[in-house]
Amino acid sequence: MLRIAVPNKGSLSETAADMLLEAGYTGRRDPRALSAIDPRNDVEFFYLRPRDIATYVGSGALDVGITGRDLLLDSGSEAHEIAALDFGGSTFRFAGRPGAFSGLSDLEGVRVATSYPGLVGDFLARSGVTAKLVSLDGAVESAINLGVADAVADVVSTGSTLRAQGLEIFGPVILESTAVLISAHSEVPGISTLQRRLQGVLVARQYVLVDYDVPVSLLEAATAVTPGLESPTISQMQDPEWLAVRAMVHRADTNHVMDALYDLGARAILVSSIHAARI
Ligand SMILES: Nc1ncnc2c1ncn2[C@@H]1O[C@H](COP(=O)(O)OP(=O)(O)OP(=O)(O)O)[C@@H](O)[C@H]1O
Ligand SMILES: O=P(O)(O)OC[C@H]1O[C@H](OP(=O)(O)OP(=O)(O)O)[C@H](O)[C@@H]1O
Ligand SMILES: [Mg+2]
Numbered sequence: 001m002l003r004i005a006v007p008n009k010g011s012l013s014e015t016a017a018d019m020l021l022e023a024g025y026t027g028r029r030d031p032r033a034l035s036a037i038d039p040r041n042d043v044e045f046f047y048l049r050p051r052d053i054a055t056y057v058g059s060g061a062l063d064v065g066i067t068g069r070d071l072l073l074d075s076g077s078e079a080h081e082i083a084a085l086d087f088g089g090s091t092f093r094f095a096g097r098p099g100a101f102s103g104l105s106d107l108e109g110v111r112v113a114t115s116y117p118g119l120v121g122d123f124l125a126r127s128g129v130t131a132k133l134v135s136l137d138g139a140v141e142s143a144i145n146l147g148v149a150d151a152v153a154d155v156v157s158t159g160s161t162l163r164a165q166g167l168e169i170f171g172p173v174i175l176e177s178t179a180v181l182i183s184a185h186s187e188v189p190g191i192s193t194l195q196r197r198l199q200g201v202l203v204a205r206q207y208v209l210v211d212y213d214v215p216v217s218l219l220e221a222a223t224a225v226t227p228g229l230e231s232p233t234i235s236q237m238q239d240p241e242w243l244a245v246r247a248m249v250h251r252a253d254t255n256h257v258m259d260a261l262y263d264l265g266a267r268a269i270l271v272s273s274i275h276a277a278r279i
Contacts (some may be wrong), residue, residue: 001042002190005056005065008034008047012179015087016066020045022204022276023197042190054079054182063188070155070177074119079182083195086202088179089157092119095167096151097144104171107131113140113149120153123174141165196278203277207248212261212269219243225260229279248274 006020007013017027028036028047037044046062051074053067058077069081070092094107101107104127113134114120124131134149141161143149153174156162162169181198183191214222223232228247235244245266249257258269 001037001044002064002188002194003044003046003062004194005046005048005053005062005067007050007053007066010050012050012066012068012088016085016179019085019087019198019201022201023194024276025197043194051075057182058184060184063185064181064183064191064194066179066181068177069180070116070119070175072180072182073122073175074116076118077184079184080186081180082183082186082191083181083199085179085181085198086206088177090155090177092116092153092174092177093156093169094151094153094171094174095141095156095162095169097166098168101151101170104129107151107171110150111148112151112153113143114153115140116153116155119175141167199279200277203248203279204274206251207274207277208251208254209246209272209274210249210254210257210261210269211244211246211272212266213237213242213244214261214264214266216241216243218265219245221264222261222266223247225257225264 007016021027025041025043026038028045033047035044035046048056050067051071053065054072054075054077056062057065058075058079066085068088072079072081107124107129108131110131111134112120112131113136115136115138117133117135121133134143136143140152140154142165143152144167145165152167156169181195210226222245226232226245226247226249232245232247237244254271258271261269
């Protein structure tokens with residue numbers, strides 16, 4: 001039975017649980033349960049703190065898990081990323097009082113507060129900067145105004161927490177993070193099925209199916225607008241002057257693609273959602 005670690009709280013938990021449901025797994029019925037067996041899919045889920053998931057997976061106690069790339073790197077675990085899951089995106093940045101720092105070298109010898117000391121320590125070491133890390137559990141942005149640090153290094157999403165504390169980002173991007181699927185032994189049976197199913201959910205979320213009719217003479221121009229993933233499907237119609245085309249299109253591009261097809265001369269342009277996919 002494949003043993004899967006899933007975030008039980010925090011920014012990643014809801015979307016991770018939704019994706020697993022969409023991928024055909026039964027989640028936990030009791031929202032406080034720490035584990036749940038899905039006999040039909042031969043998997044057992046363990047609901048853990050996202051910060052702890054890399055430790056469980058890296059030790060081999062669990063086969064595979066969903067966590068943040070930043071949390072994986074911070075943990076120093078043996079587990080590695082096997083797929084990016086395209087949610088829970090954030091950047092990891094340094095910040096300080098406006099004008100106080102202009103670059104990484106200004107951090108030499110100063111106090112840097114973070115709840116990701118592994119990640120930040122490695123980054124500073126690789127950059128040849130020696131700072132004094134102040135390890136905090138959260139609400140790191142308060143550390144400067146409360147006088148326990150001179151700079152912070154933390155997750156930035158909208159930036160509103162930093163702004164509210166009167167802080168400004170400086171220096172290089174420490175990390176672009178996203179939710180990831182991690183494992184220590186990717187050859188464990190069942191992992192590739194889980195990975196394919198989750199990728200199917202991503203595809204279903206990211207793409208739509210576009211169908212349209214186009215005069216034979218315009219086929220080349222139309223399929224240049226909708227090249228599809230591999231190649232668009234072209235079907236004969238009763239009228240020999242027209243063809244029917246079907247292709248996958250990025251959901252975000254839907255209306256631009258429809259406009260372009262219509263302007264070209266395509267008609268009966270229909271867009272449908274994809275419920276599930278194996279690519
Ligand atoms: N706005 C955000 N705040 C915090 N983490 C975020 C945000 N957006 C995405 N993430 C990602 O979520 C993961 C952190 O999740 P985690 O559950 O540990 O913290 P959290 O969401 O801040 O919850 P809590 O602070 O309640 O423990 C990281 O991978 C981080 O990059
Ligand atoms: O850029 P923003 O959109 O403002 O989001 C980033 C903030 O959100 C998270 O804090 P959270 O609310 O999880 O509190 P915590 O610091 O106690 O973890 C994170 O640690 C940042 O502080
Ligand atoms: Mg937090």
